[in-house]
Amino acid sequence: MGTDRPLPDLATLRPAGGKRSSKRDQILNVFLRQQAHLSADELFELVRREKAGIGRATVYRTLQWMVTAGVARKVDFGEGRSRFEPSYRHPRHFHLICANCHRSSEFLSSDVESLIEEIAAARHFAPSQSVVQIFGTCEECRTGKQTPTIDGATTELVFARDALRMAIATERSGLEFYTRAAAMTKDVRGRTVFERLAGEEREHLATLQKRYRELIAQDPQLESRPTFLFFKGAASGLFATGAEQLRKGVNDEQALLIGIECERGSHEFFKRYGERFEDSEGKQVFLEFADEERAHRDLLVREYRSLRERQGRHRRSRRTPIAKRAR
Ligand SMILES: [Zn+2]
Numbered sequence: 001m002g003t004d005r006p007l008p009d010l011a012t013l014r015p016a017g018g019k020r021s022s023k024r025d026q027i028l029n030v031f032l033r034q035q036a037h038l039s040a041d042e043l044f045e046l047v048r049r050e051k052a053g054i055g056r057a058t059v060y061r062t063l064q065w066m067v068t069a070g071v072a073r074k075v076d077f078g079e080g081r082s083r084f085e086p087s088y089r090h091p092r093h094f095h096l097i098c099a100n101c102h103r104s105s106e107f108l109s110s111d112v113e114s115l116i117e118e119i120a121a122a123r124h125f126a127p128s129q130s131v132v133q134i135f136g137t138c139e140e141c142r143t144g145k146q147t148p149t150i151d152g153a154t155t156e157l158v159f160a161r162d163a164l165r166m167a168i169a170t171e172r173s174g175l176e177f178y179t180r181a182a183a184m185t186k187d188v189r190g191r192t193v194f195e196r197l198a199g200e201e202r203e204h205l206a207t208l209q210k211r212y213r214e215l216i217a218q219d220p221q222l223e224s225r226p227t228f229l230f231f232k233g234a235a236s237g238l239f240a241t242g243a244e245q246l247r248k249g250v251n252d253e254q255a256l257l258i259g260i261e262c263e264r265g266s267h268e269f270f271k272r273y274g275e276r277f278e279d280s281e282g283k284q285v286f287l288e289f290a291d292e293e294r295a296h297r298d299l300l301v302r303e304y305r306s307l308r309e310r311q312g313r314h315r316r317s318r319r320t321p322i323a324k325r326a327r
């Protein structure tokens, strides 16, 4: 994972040493319209239905070129032949593959990715690609209950949905954190900062919820589709632990430090994962959110410094008379 070339601009793609051939264009167009993971033969059949006169060999060559150019990804579902999926606006992911109906469904888990990275690092191994495939029987084949899969074009939407849900959960826990921190902070300036951040979280929360509603409106089935992104650590919102610490009772300085820690964690989380996603709305959500969290962290760090300064002055001014007395 995370070893993709930068995404090519489809409009400017050219085969090496030549003009873009119109056959290649036609094959590319058919491929990009597909939802599923196609084998070379399936793509050839689709192309042939639309356009006579394109040979199998040309389709095969074009597929190879698409993989090299970063337009397509090769996947192997253990059938003894390769399948191909578009990589454009399609985040990297893992697959669940049904041995009965041969349908595949996509998911992404940063917990799994982190673990893979951890293992590779521990073994001083430079990973170029990692594949996680779960083979078995899907719910529909087991129970007959119709269940939507996540595949192709839906992945982009479901990804954005889950990224937004995660950002919303984080905003909620942030809002709770700052509201609580504001209520218990005695230092007036510190309290004002917490109130301001609570206000910002409230505003962002409203924006994210609006964006969520707009996204849901694009696909009536979107809310009922299965989970795509699995993040154990972020499920309850990244500020939940911080809010828990506040509940135990802390002073102003500690409250600021906990806030800084939460914002730092949140910033790093959204940036780290946002950066490795392929170009998509989900990626946008993560990166924008990462920026907001950094701005919050910086604000808290400034506030922490100025609180320490005020306290320092306070202590010094109190200490002076005692020192005089001691003389
Ligand atoms: Zn099945």
Ligand SMILES: [Zn+2]
Pocket: 037, 075, 085, 093, 095, 106, 152
């Ligand atoms: Zn896939």
